[in-house]
Amino acid sequence: MKCFDNHLEELFGLPALLFPQTGEAAGPVEPGAVAWRIGYPRWEVDEELWNETFDRFCAEIDVTQVRALIAGNWEDMEDTDSSEVVAALLAAREQLPALRALFLGDITEEECKFSRIHQSDVSPLLAAFPALEEFGMRAGVRDDQGQTGGTLQFPALRHDALRRLVVQSCELPVDIVRGVAASDLPALEHLELWLGSEEYGFRCEVTDLEDILSGTRLPRLRHLALTNSDLQDDIATAVASAPVIAQLEVLDLSKGTLGDEGAAALLSGQPLTHLKQLDLHHNFISKPFRQRLRETLEPAGVHVNLGTEKSDKDERNIHEDRYICLGALTHW
Numbered sequence: 001m002k003c004f005d006n007h008l009e010e011l012f013g014l015p016a017l018l019f020p021q022t023g024e025a026a027g028p029v030e031p032g033a034v035a036w037r038i039g040y041p042r043w044e045v046d047e048e049l050w051n052e053t054f055d056r057f058c059a060e061i062d063v064t065q066v067r068a069l070i071a072g073n074w075e076d077m078e079d080t081d082s083s084e085v086v087a088a089l090l091a092a093r094e095q096l097p098a099l100r101a102l103f104l105g106d107i108t109e110e111e112c113k114f115s116r117i118h119q120s121d122v123s124p125l126l127a128a129f130p131a132l133e134e135f136g137m138r139a140g141v142r143d144d145q146g147q148t149g150g151t152l153q154f155p156a157l158r159h160d161a162l163r164r165l166v167v168q169s170c171e172l173p174v175d176i177v178r179g180v181a182a183s184d185l186p187a188l189e190h191l192e193l194w195l196g197s198e199e200y201g202f203r204c205e206v207t208d209l210e211d212i213l214s215g216t217r218l219p220r221l222r223h224l225a226l227t228n229s230d231l232q233d234d235i236a237t238a239v240a241s242a243p244v245i246a247q248l249e250v251l252d253l254s255k256g257t258l259g260d261e262g263a264a265a266l267l268s269g270q271p272l273t274h275l276k277q278l279d280l281h282h283n284f285i286s287k288p289f290r291q292r293l294r295e296t297l298e299p300a301g302v303h304v305n306l307g308t309e310k311s312d313k314d315e316r317n318i319h320e321d322r323y324i325c326l327g328a329l330t331h332w
Helices: 052-059 083-091 123-128 173-180 205-214 230-241 243-247 260-268 286-298 312-316
Strands: 014-018 033-038 068-073 101-104 133-137 164-170 188-196 225-231 250-252 277-279 303-305
Touching: 033 052, 033 173, 052 083, 068 083, 083 101, 083 123, 083 188, 164 173, 173 188, 173 205, 205 225, 205 243, 230 260, 260 286, 286 303
Parallel strands: 014 033, 033 068, 068 101, 101 133, 133 164, 164 188, 188 225, 225 250, 250 277, 277 303
Antiparallel strands: none
């Protein structure tokens, strides 16, 4: 299993820029030309809390022009959720009329164990920023003893402007999946859910994804990513006959435990030749099925990402214990 080794390098098509620490200059940069990252590694600065850094950011930068914000480390991340970060953003909403993209929890594995990044109720942010077009978060929901950590909430809602929604987790709570699935997001084009593994406490079932797979509430969806789970064969089977597939350009079932059963379902289901890309990297598909996928889809112009070729040893062990992959992410 790989971890998140790097911070985001971009957001909303803008390069990420760390807001300088006290006493350092931001340099000659237009406030709306970058995605500002707020939050420092805790070993670099001890005296300034996240909210204090954000207050200084609002005082030193013309935030009326800021289009993208990345919330990084807050204090005591393993014991404290993001509620104070959310509250600070809500309090500043009138100062941020141009904000179009927001990512919460851009935290590397070195800074905090992924499963212990505690989020909170993020839905008020979408209500407070009705013009927001991109929203993402990284969330862990338990500690090493399997106890609940953090109170990530995403109840069913409506947002008319959101085009991109990303939720990265190794254990996405079923109520979050259901909340996203039941939300009305008429402008959404890109939906990416990192679902997780039963090993970490993931308890979702394919039926919880039915509203997403129907496409009814997502008329403009073009990129669907249901990734990083140990349900990938079941998801692929459901996807193979899902109405939403006809409207997609990109289908991403990567980073999970997809095997020959799921590959066979994709091959025998509705045609996928209209896709621009089928992303299945990090899989447990045997060479014969990998070849069949390529032979079926690539002549139609579909880019099929199956990841690296497996060695003969890996091929022999392909049906042994499978695992999800938390890959390093530098853009989203």
